[in-house]
Amino acid sequence: MESGRLIFNATGSGQMLFLDCGAGGGATGGLFHRGGRPMLGLEEGRGVKRPFFTSPDELLEEEYYDEQLPEKKRRLTPEQVHLLERSFEEENKLEPERKTELARKLGLQPRQVAVWFQNRRARWKTKQLERDFDRLKASFDALRADHDVLLQDNHRLRSQVASLTEKLQEKDVTEGGASGAADAAVDVKASLAAEDMEEPAVAESAAFEAQQVKSEDRLSTGSGGSAVVDADALLCGGQFAAVDSSVESYFPGGGEDHHYHGCGMGGGAMNHGVGGGIQSDDDGAGSDEGCSYYPEEDEAAAAAAFFAGQAHHHADDDEDAAGQMSWPWMWS
DNA sequence: ATACATCCGCTGCTTACATCA
């Protein structure tokens, strides 16, 4: 609560009455919305209009704080924002001493500095989530494309097997006898071996398919299996290594505090459990560009879990829907 | 040592104002 001002719920519906008891002489009042902004400013009658911002010297006069009235919101000047941004880059947390010092330098109230830092952290977090999402989406798209290629390989190889099997049967009918069949089997094996030599991806494809079958089995059984495809399956072929593990990310993990490297967000743990909390290490410098909010060690798993949800969603029509992947907001 | 109350700062959400296309 700001000093010298009493605010109370006057209507019971979120509107608040304020009564300014400042030293400037004479209480003033007004009607607030829930948000605290004045709806009916009665202070106009005072006849004295002060600028919302003033010089640091003026702010050092303690009584000035008390005289502050709920004026219209004013934007911070570019210079003030610049200094606040620089300070934020150095350290995104605000110790009381630093807050006071910044307020003095900027000609703001300490409360304004604190609010600016709170809002700035929230903006940073939002941007970080957007960046993380874009990055994960790109990784997923790449993985999906690789998957499609493997499916095509799989289809091609299946048709080859069918063709060779047909040949084998023809040969068996034509020549008759066990020895002929054995020779034909050798031919098929040789053909497949030659194919393997040409395209090493075949073995990989087979492994992928096996994994896929495993996953689908588990998805279809319900009991005992995870509701999502496990990370191993998604990580097949090291695809998710493509999720740049060198970049920070925002996924909260397991309720633990995590570090967010290289974000220019100096140390100091958030003491709030909700939303994970921002914590940084000491090597941070510069802007928060390219940084993420979730810890390296959790990122691949988080990405896997996130997109596994989609894999699960599409497990039934996986092949038919190849190339038509949708996103969670499309599932409804 | 433990329980409780209080203070303080934080996050998340929200609102109203400022600005711009």
Place this chain on the structure above:
DNA sequence: TCTGATGTAAGCAGCGGATGT
């Protein structure tokens, strides 16, 4: 000039940690 979108300052509730009793 009006309007809708967007960004921002600041309010509130609720939570958790620190501190005093």
